[in-house]
Structure formats: structure tokens, C-alpha cells
Amino acid sequence: MQSxxxxxxxxxxxxxxxxxxxxxxxxxxxxxxxxxxxxxTDAAQQFVTPVTMQALTGNPVYTSQWDNSIxxxxxxxxxxxxxxxxxxxxxxxxxxAKLSLGLADDLLSTLCLARDCPLLIAPAMNxxxxxxxxxxxxxxxxxxxxxxxxxxxSGFQACGEVGMGRMLEPSEIAEQVIxxxxxxxxxxxxxxxxxxxxFEAIDPxxxxxxxxxxxxxxxxxxxxxxAGAQVHLIAGPCHLPTxxxxxxxxxxxxxxxxxxxxxxxLAASDCDIFFAVAAVADxxxxxxxxxxIKRNGKEVPNIEFxxxxxxxxxxxKTAKTKGGKPHPYCVGxxxxxxxxxxxxxxxxxxxxxxxxxxxxxxxxFGSDLNQLLVIDAGGSKKIAKAEKLQLARQLIGLVxxxx
Ligand code: C5P
Numbered sequence: 001m002q003s004x005x006x007x008x009x010x011x012x013x014x015x016x017x018x019x020x021x022x023x024x025x026x027x028x029x030x031x032x033x034x035x036x037x038x039x040x041t042d043a044a045q046q047f048v049t050p051v052t053m054q055a056l057t058g059n060p061v062y063t064s065q066w067d068n069s070i071x072x073x074x075x076x077x078x079x080x081x082x083x084x085x086x087x088x089x090x091x092x093x094x095x096x097a098k099l100s101l102g103l104a105d106d107l108l109s110t111l112c113l114a115r116d117c118p119l120l121i122a123p124a125m126n127x128x129x130x131x132x133x134x135x136x137x138x139x140x141x142x143x144x145x146x147x148x149x150x151x152x153x154s155g156f157q158a159c160g161e162v163g164m165g166r167m168l169e170p171s172e173i174a175e176q177v178i179x180x181x182x183x184x185x186x187x188x189x190x191x192x193x194x195x196x197x198x199f200e201a202i203d204p205x206x207x208x209x210x211x212x213x214x215x216x217x218x219x220x221x222x223x224x225x226x227a228g229a230q231v232h233l234i235a236g237p238c239h240l241p242t243x244x245x246x247x248x249x250x251x252x253x254x255x256x257x258x259x260x261x262x263x264x265x266l267a268a269s270d271c272d273i274f275f276a277v278a279a280v281a282d283x284x285x286x287x288x289x290x291x292x293i294k295r296n297g298k299e300v301p302n303i304e305f306x307x308x309x310x311x312x313x314x315x316x317k318t319a320k321t322k323g324g325k326p327h328p329y330c331v332g333x334x335x336x337x338x339x340x341x342x343x344x345x346x347x348x349x350x351x352x353x354x355x356x357x358x359x360x361x362x363x364x365f366g367s368d369l370n371q372l373l374v375i376d377a378g379g380s381k382k383i384a385k386a387e388k389l390q391l392a393r394q395l396i397g398l399v400x401x402x403x
Contacts, residue, residue, distance in 0.1 A: 087120045219388040
């Protein structure tokens with residue numbers, strides 16, 4: 001799936017050492033289907049060459065406003081009119097100050113002033129430069145003017161210092177550009193998600209768990225963030241990176257057992273939508289051993305199970321009605337081996353939730369692909385086989401309409 005198909009992006013490169021990361025960014029944007037038109041300032045060419053960027057993007061690189069290869073000699077107008085967005089990477093303190101004042105003395109700054117498309121900037125500079133009152137004034141002015149700032153992050157800087165001003169990684173910038181273009185159907189909404197398996201300890205080294213990679217839940221978290229929501233992701237043991245972490249719009253709580261997941265979820269259940277995607281172990285161990293249970297010939301241990309709390313059921317019980325709709329709007333998931341629609345709908349009614357999503361097997365566990373059957377009181381709707389992120393975006397679209 002390409003998330004930037006048919007998007008035309010002007011990639012503006014200004015003069016900063018982080019410019020060395022722009023070839024990788026251009027490739028990532030193109031892999032997602034975007035066409036990339038590079039514009040470079042004079043200083044940018046000290047760090048990366050137009051030849052590199054032209055070879056990678058397949059498009060001529062523009063560096064001067066006096067370029068007569070553009071038929072009407074108005075590169076600053078022509079290039080921005082064709083663009084869906086201008087993305088400036090890295091955004092130097094100097095360029096940001098210029099743009100915040102509306103100065104236009106080279107091709108990139110003139111193009112930004114003459115644009116009729118969104119402008120995104122990924123700042124990159126030394127921490128003192130970032131913290132300087134003048135730069136902070138630029139940031140404030142640019143934000144007021146509707147410019148989207150991507151980062152910066154805090155960390156090791158090329159100059160050897162550590163602090164705020166480090167540019168986001170190309171993959172993080174690409175993810176945010178993709179997010180920028182998604183429909184903002186959940187703007188201002190709070191979304192709670194459980195994801196991954198739970199692990200029930202038998203002793204300090206053994207335990208039982210469920211099959212679940214966490215990919216579907218994490219994809220829903222990313223899609224909800226892309227739609228403008230604030231997300232709380234409660235994750236069982238899985239090794240997936242937190243989606244769009246640098247936006248600061250996601251909180252992640254890691255848990256191990258179903259009991260821990262239950263407590264963390266109930267504590268965070270003041271939300272607009274709850275997606276229960278986790279594969280929660282139905283039974284926990286009554287008395288987990290404090291020490292490793294020793295093997296004793298052919299003897300097998302007798303393990304007593306206890307029922308785990310049903311997290312989804314308990315959140316659904318707290319739901320109130322807001323504007324005639326259940327609040328939070330609870331969405332359950334069901335993996336069934338037979339009769340998916342019938343069993344999933346029974347589960348939906350038993351748990352008292354408005355929507356349940358059936359995983360249409362058989363290759364759902366750990367796979368990047370899935371097929372879904374979305375069931376509510378009005379009937380069912382199939383979402384055809386696709387990457388989990390694509391399914392998650394469609395599901396978010398459906399749920400957004402319900403609330
Ligand atoms: O009852 P069953 O496990 O089949 O239901 C699956 C749905 O319920 C999923 O949405 C799952 O996340 C949720 N669930 C839960 N707590 C449990 C068991 C399941 O939240 N203890």
C-alpha cells in the first residue's frame with residue numbers, strides 16, 4: 001500500500017548538517033508513491049549536492065529564482081502551484097526566521113511566500129539556536145500562520161552537544177507527512193486501545209500466553225493518531241515501536257498480565273472510543289510460584305487456573321449515553337474458527353457493545369495483512385484483504401461516522 005500515491009511534494013532543503021539525511025527522506029516519500037521536486041538553498045548545497053537529489057528523485061533540482069529553464073521564468077509560482085505540500089527539511093534557524101517575517105530573497109523563501117499549499121518544516125539546529133528567543137518567536141509566528149512543525153527532537157547533535165533541536169529521523173518525518181494527508185475524522189477525540197497478547201506467569205520463567213503480534217492494535221493506534229485523535233495504547237508484551245511517538249499525542253502503557261491490562265484500561269476509560277484489540281488470556285494462574293518449579297522425573301505440575309476479568313465487558317458497563325450514542329463507543333474484536341458472523345454478533349450482544357470486528361482468517365496472526373468483518377446492530381460489512389494499516393484507516397473512518 002502506498003500512502004502518498006499521486007501526491008506532489010516539494011522538498012525544500014536549507015543549509016544545515018542534517019541535510020545529509022534528505023536523500024533518504026526523498027526515497028521514503030517516493031516509496032510511498034509521492035513525486036518529489038527538490039529545491040535547495042545555496043547553503044544546502046554545501047551539505048548535499050543537487051546531482052545526488054536529481055539522481056534519486058528523477059527530477060531536475062532547482063536552486064535559483066533566476067532559472068530560465070522554466071518557461072515563464074517564474075519558478076517560484078510554477079513549482080508551488082503543482083505541489084500538494086512544501087516540506088522543508090532541515091529547517092534552519094535562518095530560513096525559519098525569514099519565512100516567519102515573509103522575507104523572500106531566494107527561490108525557496110519566495111516559493112514559500114507565493115505558495116497556495118500547506119507548508120511543513122522539520123527544524124534542525126544546535127540547542128542554543130533552537131532555544132534562542134528569536135527562534136522561538138519564529139516558531140510562534142510560523143505556527144500562527146498555519147505552518148506545521150515536525151519536531152524537533154531532543155538528543156545528540158552533530159556539534160557534540162545534547163539537547164533540543166535534533167532533526168527527526170527521515171522515517172519519522174515521512175510518517176508525519178503521511179499522517180498530515182489523512183482525513184482528520186477524529187480531531188480532538190480521545191481513543192483508548194488495548195493491543196497484543198497478555199502473559200500469565202506460572203513461575204518466574206514460565207507462563208501461558210495467546211497468539212498476537214499486536215500489529216492490528218498498533219495499526220489502529222497509528223490510524224487514530226493520523227485522524228487527529230489523542231491515543232492511549234495499552235500494550236501487552238510485544239516488540240513493536242510506538243506509532244507516531246514524536247507527535248506527543250500518544251501515551252503507551254506496557255503491561256504483562258490480563259489483571260494489569262484490566263487495571264490500566266479501567267483507569268484510562270474516560271475516552272470517546274475504546275478499541276479492545278488485545279488477545280487477552282481467558283485464564284490466569286491461581287497461585288504463580290515464586291521460585292522456578294523444579295522438574296521431578298515424569299511428574300507434571302497441577303496448575304490451577306482462575307478466570308481473568310473481561311476488560312471490554314467492564315469498560316462497556318461504564319459507558320454512558322452522549323448525544324444518543326454510547327460513550328465511550330466500544331469496539332470489540334473476535335477471532336473465531338467457525339461461523340464468524342454468528343459467533344461475533346453473539347459476543348457483541350453479550351458484552352453490550354455497539355460494534356465488533358471479526359478477523360477473517362486464516363493468516364491473521366503476525367501477518368501484515370488481514371480481512372475484517374465489521375458488525376453492528378445494522379448488519380455487517382466486509383473490509384477486503386489489505387495491509388493492517390489500510391484496514392485500520394477504513395475502520396477508523398467507519399467508527400468516526402458512528403460517533
Ligand atoms: O470473549 P472473547 O475473548 O472472545 O472476546 C474478544 C474481545 O473481548 C476482544 O475485543 C478482546 O480484546 C476482549 N477481551 C477483553 N478481556 C478479556 C477477554 C477478551 O477485553 N478478558
